[in-house]
Amino acid sequence: MDRKEARILALLVGGFLACWWLPVDSPRFQGALIEALRLVRWYAREHVLLCLVPAFFIAGAIAVFVGQGSVMRYLGPRAPRPLAYGVASVSGTILAVCSCTVLPLFAGIYRMGAGLGPACAFLYSGPAINVLAIVLTARVLGLRLGIARAVGAVVFSVVVGLAMELLFRNEERERIEAIAAAGGDEPARPLWQNALFLADMVVILVFANWGRPDRPAGAWYLAWQWKWPITGAAALVLAGMLVAWFGIRWWKVALAAAPVLALALAFPARPMVPFVAGVIGLSALVAGRPDETGTWFEQSWGFARQILPLLAVGVFVAGLLLGRPGHEGLIPSAWVAAAVGGNSLGANLFAAVSGAFMYFATLTEVPILEGLLGSGMGPGPALALLLAGPALSLPNMLVIRSVLGTRKTVAYVALVVILATVTGMIYGALAG
Numbered sequence: 151m152d153r154k155e156a157r158i159l160a161l162l163v164g165g166f167l168a169c170w171w172l173p174v175d176s177p178r179f180q181g182a183l184i185e186a187l188r189l190v191r192w193y194a195r196e197h198v199l200l201c202l203v204p205a206f207f208i209a210g211a212i213a214v215f216v217g218q219g220s221v222m223r224y225l226g227p228r229a230p231r232p233l234a235y236g237v238a239s240v241s242g243t244i245l246a247v248c249s250c251t252v253l254p255l256f257a258g259i260y261r262m263g264a265g266l267g268p269a270c271a272f273l274y275s276g277p278a279i280n281v282l283a284i285v286l287t288a289r290v291l292g293l294r295l296g297i298a299r300a301v302g303a304v305v306f307s308v309v310v311g312l313a314m315e316l317l318f319r320n321e322e323r324e325r326i327e328a329i330a331a332a333g334g335d336e337p338a339r340p341l342w343q344n345a346l347f348l349a350d351m352v353v354i355l356v357f358a359n360w361g362r363p364d365r366p367a368g369a370w371y372l373a374w375q376w377k378w379p380i381t382g383a384a385a386l387v388l389a390g391m392l393v394a395w396f397g398i399r400w401w402k403v404a405l406a407a408a409p410v411l412a413l414a415l416a417f418p419a420r421p422m423v424p425f426v427a428g429v430i431g432l433s434a435l436v437a438g439r440p441d442e443t444g445t446w447f448e449q450s451w452g453f454a455r456q457i458l459p460l461l462a463v464g465v466f467v468a469g470l471l472l473g474r475p476g477h478e479g480l481i482p483s484a485w486v487a488a489a490v491g492g493n494s495l496g497a498n499l500f501a502a503v504s505g506a507f508m509y510f511a512t513l514t515e516v517p518i519l520e521g522l523l524g525s526g527m528g529p530g531p532a533l534a535l536l537l538a539g540p541a542l543s544l545p546n547m548l549v550i551r552s553v554l555g556t557r558k559t560v561a562y563v564a565l566v567v568i569l570a571t572v573t574g575m576i577y578g579a580l581a582g
Contacts, residue, residue: 189469209258210450227265252276267315406431464545493578501531505539530578
């Protein structure tokens, strides 16, 4: 029997033994299984339609409408480093998405020729440098921890990117040369039109997911009150762009928009209904067209087909092991709380690793940290979890591996965990 057949046999035997000893009668296993399914259901309801679907369309648009020259000029390996890393980190700050929603956008710019370093800086900055989350951290967990999170996240995005660029410089040189040799068509429209088109879709993504702040006052609360009117206005602008710049007949756009407007008037308290109708209408408009808009839909569908199954598996496993916020999985939460007390290397490393594998929806890390700090968590491990958790998750890692490969994914995760651990220890020593 050769090595390949021996591996297959070992997997089959291991799978059989796992099924044989499956602890289906254990109350903890049953509870963890329910938590995993509830987390998957919550993720499907709260993130797929509002977060991932717009992100897939944006990623598809980057792949089709943005020329490779533009991506390589601003994010390519030969772009000036201050420009490339500045654009990557600023883009992430504006998006303020979770660790899963950033993945289609990361895959889009990377495949279009962005350097590994700037692409990884963007990958980290998207979920980590979230202005609202940093403000909430300062308000709930203290100004000092909020400032430390903000500074650490900005520095991390650049350091991780530069380290990845250095570690894999030879492989990246070959990849970029292959992309440059393959060439690419010049965009059919001026850069400013494509930029406005992408910016409009980003507005839809950001405001459709704008969370309600704790205090019913201020600019964040005002933006939340107007989130759906702003989203609707951006959708109308998108429809106008499709007619004016992409050659889609106005009556087809009007036909697709009519059900959306009707449902918005019929269900004013359920904005998800017209939003879904808008996604269906847009898909029907562009799917199967022989021009670049049809290619846009194909690229978007390609990202969805690659990423969604991996995210579903990752969210289920994360829920099975760690449960949802406030609920337990197979690993008791008391173990986590006991392991992150003090400021030892083990406590900081455990906080960084556990945060890296957990799934945090945007802003949920703050109340989780508040509970852990109340249970005796040290300030150093708290910062380590804040720097590693929102930027990584098990679903996130599975998708990154499908884009970068195993070696680069392991290096990226290790860099984030090590940096978070060291930063946590330094902060814990200073705070103590």
